[in-house]
Structures are given as C-alpha cells and as structure tokens.
Amino acid sequence: MGASLTQVRHLAGRSVMRVVRQPALIVPSLLFPLILLAVNASGLEAATEIPGFPTDSYITFALAFAFMQGAMFATLGAGQSLAEDVQRGFFNRLQLTPLRGWAMLAGQLAGVVVLGLVQATVYLSIGLLAGSEMESGPLGVLVLVALSVLISLAFGALGLLVALRSGSGEAVQGMFPLFFILLFLSSASLPRDLIANDWFQAITNWNPVSYMIEGMRSLFIDGWDAEALALGFGLAAVLLVAALAAASIALKGRMVRT
Amino acid sequence: MLISANDTGVVSRSLDFGDGDGAPSAAAGTGRNGRVRGGGDNGIEVSGLVREFKKGPRAVDGVDLSVAPGEIYGFLGPNGAGKSTTVHMLTTLLPPTAGSATVAGHDIVKEGPAVRDAIGVALQEAALDPLLSAREHMRLQAGMHGIAKAEARRRGDELIDRVGLADAADRRVAGYSGGMKRRLDLALALVHAPRLLFLDEPTTGLDVQSRTALWEQVANLAAEQGVTVFLTTQYLEEADNLADRVGIIDRGRLVAEGTPEALKAEIGRPTVEAAPAEPADRERLAGVLGRFGAPTQAAPGASAVRLRDGVDELAAIVRALDAEGIRIGQLDLHAPSLDDVFLAKTGRRLEGAGDGDGEDGGNDGDGHREAVLAEAG
Numbered sequence: 332m333g334a335s336l337t338q339v340r341h342l343a344g345r346s347v348m349r350v351v352r353q354p355a356l357i358v359p360s361l362l363f364p365l366i367l368l369a370v371n372a373s374g375l376e377a378a379t380e381i382p383g384f385p386t387d388s389y390i391t392f393a394l395a396f397a398f399m400q401g402a403m404f405a406t407l408g409a410g411q412s413l414a415e416d417v418q419r420g421f422f423n424r425l426q427l428t429p430l431r432g433w434a435m436l437a438g439q440l441a442g443v444v445v446l447g448l449v450q451a452t453v454y455l456s457i458g459l460l461a462g463s464e465m466e467s468g469p470l471g472v473l474v475l476v477a478l479s480v481l482i483s484l485a486f487g488a489l490g491l492l493v494a495l496r497s498g499s500g501e502a503v504q505g506m507f508p509l510f511f512i513l514l515f516l517s518s519a520s521l522p523r524d525l526i527a528n529d530w531f532q533a534i535t536n537w538n539p540v541s542y543m544i545e546g547m548r549s550l551f552i553d554g555w556d557a558e559a560l561a562l563g564f565g566l567a568a569v570l571l572v573a574a575l576a577a578a579s580i581a582l583k584g585r586m587v588r589t
Numbered sequence: 590m591l592i593s594a595n596d597t598g599v600v601s602r603s604l605d606f607g608d609g610d611g612a613p614s615a616a617a618g619t620g621r622n623g624r625v626r627g628g629g630d631n632g633i634e635v636s637g638l639v640r641e642f643k644k645g646p647r648a649v650d651g652v653d654l655s656v657a658p659g660e661i662y663g664f665l666g667p668n669g670a671g672k673s674t675t676v677h678m679l680t681t682l683l684p685p686t687a688g689s690a691t692v693a694g695h696d697i698v699k700e701g702p703a704v705r706d707a708i709g710v711a712l713q714e715a716a717l718d719p720l721l722s723a724r725e726h727m728r729l730q731a732g733m734h735g736i737a738k739a740e741a742r743r744r745g746d747e748l749i750d751r752v753g754l755a756d757a758a759d760r761r762v763a764g765y766s767g768g769m770k771r772r773l774d775l776a777l778a779l780v781h782a783p784r785l786l787f788l789d790e791p792t793t794g795l796d797v798q799s800r801t802a803l804w805e806q807v808a809n810l811a812a813e814q815g816v817t818v819f820l821t822t823q824y825l826e827e828a829d830n831l832a833d834r835v836g837i838i839d840r841g842r843l844v845a846e847g848t849p850e851a852l853k854a855e856i857g858r859p860t861v862e863a864a865p866a867e868p869a870d871r872e873r874l875a876g877v878l879g880r881f882g883a884p885t886q887a888a889p890g891a892s893a894v895r896l897r898d899g900v901d902e903l904a905a906i907v908r909a910l911d912a913e914g915i916r917i918g919q920l921d922l923h924a925p926s927l928d929d930v931f932l933a934k935t936g937r938r939l940e941g942a943g944d945g946d947g948e949d950g951g952n953d954g955d956g957h958r959e960a961v962l963a964e965a966g
Contacts, residue, residue, distance in 0.1 A: 334735045337732055337735060338732060338733055341728070341733065344729075345718070345721065345725070348720065349718070349720050352720045416718075419716050419717075419718075420712055420713075420714035420715075420716030422716075423682060423712055424712075424716050426682060427681075427682070427705055427708075427710050428705070428733035428734055429702060429706065429734065429735065587682065587684065588681045588682055588701055589684055589698045589699075589701035
C-alpha cells in the first residue's frame with residue numbers, strides 16, 4: 332500500500348507536469364468557455380426578461396456553463412495523455428515496474444484535478460468581476476470548486492476509459508464533439524422549465540449534464556439548494572465510479588503482463 | 590535522514606551497484622549458490638517457446654536457448670524474425686502460446702513480478718516522455734520501483750553521468766537525438782540494479798558513433814557488474830563485436846547458435862571474389878576460380894568461390910589467372926562472416942548496405958560498410 336502511494340505520487344507529479352508544460356492543453360480549456368460565456372452573456376441578456384427566468388443577470392446564470400465546458404476538457408487532457416503513453420510504449424515501461432493498475436489510473440487523474448482548480452479559479456474570478464452574483468457566499472465557492480473538480484474527474488475517467496479501450500489519441504479527440512452535443516442539449520442556455528420545445532425539453536430532462544450544470548448554477552443563483560446539489564454531486568460521482576470501473580477492466584485487458 | 594525499514598530493504602540490493610567493489614552478481618549466480626544450470630540466479634533458460642498471433646504464422650516457433658550468467662547473448666535476425674516477440678515473452682509483457690522459460694530462475698508465466706524485479710528492459714521504441722527531462726525520468730522510474738528519494742537521486746545522477754548525459758540531464762527529452770534517447774533508456778533500465786538486461790535493438794537507427802558508444806557501455810556493464818545481457822539486433826557487426834554468444838533467428842526458429850568465432854569456423858573457409866579488368870574475361874575467370882572451390886554469390890561482374898583448402902590457395906589462384914592471361918581488375922578475400930553463417934543456414938543472403946534509417950543524420954557516407962540483414966518476407 333505504501334509503495335503504491337509512492338507510485339501514485341510520482342505519477343501524479345508527472346501528470347501535473349504534463350499539464351503545466353502543455354499550454355496548448357491549458358489555454359483552449361480556459362479560453363473557449365470564456366469566449367462562449369462572453370458571447371452568450373451579451374447575446375442572451377434579453378433572456379432574463381422572460382417571465383420565470385431565475386435571475387436578472389445572465390452571466391450569473393451562464394457561468395455554470397463555462398464550468399461544465401471546462402470540465403469536459405478533462406477528457407482530452409487525461410485521455411490523450413494516457414493514449415500517447417500506450418502508443419509511445421511508455422505504458423510498457425510502466426508495466427515493467429511493480430506498478431499497480433489503480434495507482435496508474437489515480438496518478439493519471441492528478442493532472443485533471445490541477446487543471447480543474449486552475450479553470451475554476453479563472454472562470455470564477457472573471458465571472459465575479461463581470462458582475463456575477465454568488466448567492467451561496469464564500470462557502471459556496473468551495474462547494475462549487477469541489478463539484479466542478481468532481482465533474483472534471485468523471486470526464487477525465489471517461490477519457491482514460493476510451494484511451495485504454497482504443498489506445499488511440501484520435502479516438503479520445505473524437506469523443507469531444509459528442510460532449511458538445513450533450514452540452515447543448517442540456518439546460519446550459521435556458522432553465523429546463525422555460526424550454527418551449529417538447530422534444531428538446533424531454534432530452535434536457537434525461538441529460539445528466541443538465542443536473543451537473545444545475546447543481547453548480549444553484550450555488551450562484553439560489554444559495555443552498557439541497558436537491559440540486561445532491562443531483563449534481565450524485566450524478567458526477569456515479570459517472571466517475573462507473574467510468575473508473577470500466578477503465579479498470581479495460582486496463583486489465585491492456586496490462587497483459589504475467 | 591528519513592530511512593524507513595522499507596526503504597533500506599529496497600535499497601540494500603541496489604547499493605552494490607556502481608563502483609564495482611561489490612561482488613558482481615554473476616559470480617554469486619553460478620558459484621556460491623552451487624547452481625549448475627544457466628537459469629540460476631541471473632541466467633535465462635528457454636524451452637520450446639512458441640507465440641502465435643491470430644493472423645499469420647507463428648511469430649516464435651519453438652525456440653530453445655540458454656544464456657549463462659554474466660554472458661552477453663546476441664539474438665540476431667532480420668526484421669520480423671521473432672526477436673521482439675521473444676523479448677516481450679521473456680520480459681513478461683506477452684504470455685507464450687506454448688513452451689516455458691525461466692529468467693533469473695523465475696518462471697516467466699507464473700512468477701511475473703519476480704522476473705520483472707530482476708530484469709532491466711530497454712524496448713525497441715525507447716519510450717520516453719518528450720515533456721520530461723532525463724532527471725525527471727530517472728526520478729519517476731526509481732519511484733515506480735520504490736527506491737527512496739535520496740538513493741534515487743544518487744543513483745539517477747550516477748547513471749546519467751555514466752551514459753554521458755550529465756550536460757543534458759535537465760533538458761526535456763523532446764530535444765534529444767536518437768542516440769541520447771537510447772542511452773537514457775539504457776540508464777533507466779538500470780535504475781533498480783537489475784541482474785539481467787534486455788535490450789531490444791538498442792542501436793537500430795543510430796549513427797556509427799552513437800552505436801559504438803552504446804556498445805562500449807553495454808560491454809562495460811557486463812564486464813564490471815556481471816550483468817547478463819540479452820540483446821537483439823539486426824546488425825551482424827553488433828552481434829559479432831558485442832556478443833559472447835549469438836543465436837540466429839529466422840522465421841521464428843533458432844537456426845544457429847554459438848560464439849561468433851565458432852559459428853564462423855563452422856562455415857569454415859574464406860571466399861575469394863575476383864573481377865576481371867576486361868568484362869569479356871568473366872566467363873574464363875569464373876572457370877579458373879572454379880578449380881579452387883564451389884561457386885558462391887558475388888557482386889555483379891565478379892565471380893566468387895568458397896576456397897576448398899583455405900587462404901593458402903590465394904597465390905595459386907593469382908598464378909593460374911596470370912597463366913591464362915586474365916588481367917585482374919579486383920581481387921578480394923573475405924573471411925567468413927556471420928553473413929555467411931546466415932546464408933548457409935537459411936539459404937538467403939544478408940544485404941551489405943549502409944544504414945539508411947538513421948535518426949540523427951543517417952549514413953555519414955564515409956564508406957563504412959555495414960551489413961544489415963535483408964528484410965524477411
């Protein structure tokens with residue numbers, strides 16, 4: 332156990348270094364959500380006039396969208412890194428050491444946590460500067476960061492799963508557009524009860540991304556909404572556990588060492 | 590200082606590495622424990638090893654071999670002969686379809702972790718992370734093996750120095766040449782002081798200087814530390830210069846095995862290759878040469894025979910040609926090479942060609958002749 336923790340520490344260190352040393356990974360994950368946020372906040376400000384819209388500041392409403400989009404970049408970060416390891420043979424290098432499988436997965440996710448913290452800090456700072464409210468106060472900030480990092484971990488674990496199944500960075504990249512569809516078919520831009528189109532509303536009701544966004548959003552707009560938080564944390568945790576379990580199985584298939 | 594019981598346990602084994610005054614493990618492997626077989630403490634015993642892939646023929650088709658402790662064993666064969674597949678099986682990365690093997694006295698299927706603990710491996714791709722420096726690679730590799738921090742740093746610096754990367758130790762690997770990457774890979778393979786070292790085509794794609802430098806380091810390791818080395822190569826020269834014993838593999842089967850000298854002696858006699866000054870004389874020249882031995886393959890425009898009675902006949906050949914009035918354009922005496930051994934065993938030739946796939950500049954065009962095995966179909 333002690334030895335495994337040492338391994339996790341070393342792999343985590345590497346994972347963080349890989350994030351920090353790849354500006355091409357960090358910059359888009361910070362910029363794109365912010366650009367989209369700026370576009371939405373200026374273009375959809377009028378939506379706050381709709382009767383029943385939960386806040387009169389669209390940026391307060393939309394900030395969770397940025398967090399969600401940023402979290403999806405975790406798939407790219409963690410997945411591509413692991414896929415590169417497989418393709419480059421670094422995975423074999425690690426296999427030839429006494430490395431435990433779970434230590435490898437845990438280590439690979441460390442970079443996700445760091446990237447998630449950087450993202451949360453940037454989005455929140457810019458959001459607050461741009462006039463967003465934070466109804467739940469300073470403690471809410473901590474809960475928001477925790478939830479967004481948990482969502483990042485879940486999506487990072489999905490990236491690991493695809494990397495292990497496919498062994499290909501392209502496959503990981505190929506998943507990314509699917510996430511965007513999930514994102515846009517959620518309550519990212521409008522509250523679910525204000526979506527007039529029936530099929531669109533039905534999809535958003537079934538889309539787990541809606542609830543993750545709403546969990547984060549509730550902290551900005553409503554203060555402490557136990558149900559929204561429970562759904563957000565719960566679904567993210569379920570996704571994380573399921574993805575990790577599937578990734579562990581995929582890892583066993585790939586770690587064929589005797 | 591923080592030295593836990595666990596740390597010292599891990600480190601104690603690795604301490605005898607380095608300055609060579611610790612007893613080399615090879616001696617311990619054979620003598621002290623009274624083990625007779627080569628598969629004792631740091632040898633390799635392979636019996637009937639087979640690996641089949643779903644598509645295609647058997648990649649490895651019943652290989653038997655034995656590597657003695659402290660020996661450098663050269664596994665020579667063309668691309669696709671089954672060298673890497675064999676290495677992957679012996680290093681526990683690939684389960685065999687049939688047959689068995691022990692490495693450092695441990696069964697490669699049943700005792701994977703024990704095998705991995707005893708071996709250092711540098712695989713063909715020299716898998717490194719371009720974003721990390723040499724020193725960071727060392728730290729990571731040592732961490733995976735559970736080597737304590739202070740010891741990891743000491744060993745890391747020592748190994749980096751040993752492979753001549755001290756000046757580049759803090760630079761990211763992305764900027765390294767092919768030779769530097771291979772040397773770092775070698776150093777990484779040594780971080781846990783393994784008793785056996787597997788090197789899969791360690792010099793493929795390297796220029797001549799880098800190749801020679803790596804040979805020197807491998808030879809020193811084997812000599813000073815008593816590390817057993819299992820090395821695959823497609824370069825005859827490499828097997829000839831570096832290996833104590835050579836196994837020639839072709840299409841998954843071991844076709845010859847022995848010291849380079851013994852293998853060449855088995856083929857025995859040298860060949861003489863001659864080309865006439867006047868191309869029209871070629872037939873007559875071949876006729877004269879034919880009196881001295883059996884014809885063998887020659888360059889275009891030339892004829893060659895394997896001498897029946899050895900080098901002493903050279904003078905007689907020159908006299909005979911002179912007597913026939915054939916002016917000699919070129920006359921070469923070739924001592925038997927592993928190339929000839931390969932030809933004799935497989936019926937196919939080795940290609941005499943420059944190294945065209947060098948990563949850092951490739952062939953330097955200095956006329957250095959390099960025998961590379963012909964690509965196997």
